[in-house]
Amino acid sequence: MLLPKVELMTDEELIALAREAAAKAYAPYSNFCVGCAIESVEGEVVTGANMENACYRLGLCAEQSALTAAQHKFGLDKVARIAVVGGSDATICTPCGGCRQAILEAAQLSARDVEIICGSGDGSAVEGHTIGELIPFGFGPANLSRPA
Template sequence: MQKITIQSDFTVFETLNELDQEIQNLFNHAEKARQKAYAPYSNFLVGCALLLDNGEIITGSNQENASYPSGLCAERTAIYYAGAKYPEAKVVKMTIIAGSINQVTASPIPPCGACRQAVFEYEFKQKTPIEIYFKGEEGQILKSDSLENMLPLTFNSKYL
């Protein structure tokens, strides 16, 4: 038997002001998208903004449904739209902002497992990492240099 250790590394920023203007702009887009979320069941609003290598910014928000599995997270809304509208473009950066209507969310909210898998599919397809920044409504921002960093034991087409 052998034991292995898997490590993920993140950069922590205390405020948005520590980030460059490009990322601050992406967070502004994510916040605007968050305000368009449809979340009458969870009261948890999420916005996402993607920067593509062609300069386009794509946004998405979570969209719930009374039949819970039928809803879609902000990250998948954005990345699937980017893939449909700009199939040849690469996703370079992603920002996510999330929080509850019921209370202030002051800690970084990472993508759920389904979103991590979906975003990794695009990272794997484009053969370049996607920088991911995520935060709550206030407080620290975490940055991952790639989705693979957040999901180190990935499942992809090489297993099929």
């Protein structure tokens, strides 16, 4: 029996959702608003935005926010693509090191080299990467042995 083909969003549609999420960011200290949209292998989408805190260390990245929503909606093992945009100029926004590690966790759980579409805050530039390109030789669940 053939399953119906899932229609996934275009890169532009996924980036647009990340931009909408960035508009909802709480970034009064840096004024660097970041939005993230995550699409599952079944076409479901969740979003997240960064949320700063006066105690800077307690802030939350957009990717972490969206990954938490993804886990609750469809599971990290079903993450297919991620779009990240941020800032206000032509500089392309990529996930920070901590977010790359969190995305690697989802990628290893799913056995997919998750695609990450990165965009500039002003909408003038977009580039695609995989998590394998952004965190080569990453350490994650696949590196941990489980007790017998």
